[in-house]
Amino acid sequence: MTADNGAGVHERLAGYRDRFNGLFANYFDSVAEQGPPGNSFVPEALELVRDMSLRGGKRLRVALLYEAARLVAPDAVPGLDEAALSIELLQTHGLIHDDIIDDSPVRRGAPSVYYAYRERFPGRPQTALGLAVLAGDLAAFLSVQVLLTAPVPRELRQAMAAVQATAGADTVRGQFLDLERDFGPMPDREVLDTVSEYKSARYSVLAPLQLGLLAAGADPAAHENELARYARLLGVSGQMRDDYLDLFVDAGTVGKPAGSDLREGRRSYAVCALLAATSGAERAVVESALAGPGCLPQTVERIQDIARRHGVDNELLAEIRRCAQEAAAVAANWRGRWRDEAVEFFEQLPLWGVLRAQ
Template sequence: MPAETETGVRDRLTAHRDRFDARFADYFDTVAHQLSPLGSFAPEALALVRDMSLRGGKRLRVALLYEAARLVTSEAVAGLEEAALSVELLQTHGLIHDDIVDDSPVRRGAPSVYYAYRERFADRPQTALGLAVLAGDLAAFLSVRVLLTAPVPGELRQAMAAVQATVGADTVVGQFLDLERDFGPLPDRALLDLVSEYKSARYSVLAPLRLGLLAAGADPAAHEGELARYATLVGIGGQMCDDYLDLFGDADATGRAAGSDLRAGRRSYAVCAVLAAATGPERELVESALADPGCPAGTVEQVRGLAGRHGVDARMRADIRRTAEEAAAIAAGWRPRWRAEAVDFFERLPLWAARRAR
């Protein structure tokens, strides 16, 4: 991808993020005012949700939402800001519950909501767990409520809320699939893709596409097949990139030590590819490291080395590139019916994202 094209995608993402973050902070101020008379636990939960929500993130979902509306019109679109709040609140819900399921102490460079409660209620762990679950639930229900109070006709509000409720349920199913993946026989590629589709692609890509088109007055159902295929490919490609970087990435660039999926026992795309390629003693080495939180860095390096000898890293990079190119080709096919500027964004985005796996 030419450097100017990569810069263009990054600049569009940054512009959407900066605009949205100010609106997100204002939204939390409004909800905090509503909750302030209602004891101390609910306002404290909202403060933790707010802190984690505003602490980081690329706001890719927000960008996809706004660019989906721009496929139809360059004019301001009513209800789009509420839809953006909704997709990010649903993301916050998922992160809070992810950290509970994974027992993760840190999220975006600070204590996770779960661990913030564990510190606050060190002598009452069940209370800490319950409050963390409720904080995640609060984010989920706010995600639907903000759509149901959007300044748009009632029929549109209902349609947008239905999108979010549906993908919220799909994401929970994805969490079940994600946990089940790590039990039983080594999962095949079809199962890995299914986990990526349900746990990520449907709410991170497909829902913003649907919401943006709906708000702009288009009918996403008329293009459901290609929208779903694009979203699934982008979601799979993004997950493969994450899994690749977890095992093969430069720790200085990623900000984390290699092999966290391996140590946690996650049968990621990368871990499954290494297990499938390894033979004899090599497989024993990988399995000895799998689900061992104390697995030393030297063992991870051995796993990385055998993966390189079998060409696992090169094959993953090629697969990520092919997935991105297929998604880009689908988006290019939108050019005859939708605005070229926004189509360009959707065509370039998968290729830009794939460049992380280098």
């Protein structure tokens, strides 16, 4: 993939992001007008959900949705905006609940919803927890409601809502798998890939593809296996890239200190590759860092040195590229069936992700 190809994907993503952010802001304005009168907790929750939703993000799911529709139809079709709102509301739900599970104080450079409530109710931790859970639930139910009120035929609304409900359930299953991964025997590659698929790929890649095709009048069930394979490969490549960045890239690049997976005991792709490559005293250093939250920056630097000495960084980059190339090859097979311009986007996207890891 050339630098020009990468720039083209980046520009396409930026265009979708800029347009969607305005749509999202207008949506929250309309929802705020529908709330019950004479209360403060509901407007406050909506404002926190809104703030989290508009705080940032590449809007990759939105781009995938619109480009999936363009595989079939050259122009925008009804229902896409509502589907875009739905997938990003589901993402907000996931972020809010992830921050509760991980006890994360910060998300995208500002307090998480959970910690915003903890600051609001410093002497009532259960109230703060309950309100944060409810705020996440509100985002999840809004994500279904917006689809069921889309200006499209009822049969299409129901089909799109079914896709989104399945994606939401799979994501929760993935969250269970993610927590279970860090207990018991060291997970193998299949376990890691399954966690990535359920926790991320099914709602971040597969659902937008299905929703876009449905809105454009196509039947995604006729292409179920290849869509699922593309989603899994793209999801695994993306998660592996995130794990690589967490271990090897400085805070100025990723916006958080390196080694957070180590400090939180997560058996990520990078951590598992590191454990597989080391033994004796070196492995003991890694296992000690995983055992508790007191992993100091100098310990992370030492582990980075160990990982580089064993070639773990290059091994991960090679595997990220391999998965991305396989995903691009899956998309290349769509030529002749679907519109070339949109197929090209799906071919280039995985390799653009590789460039972001280097």
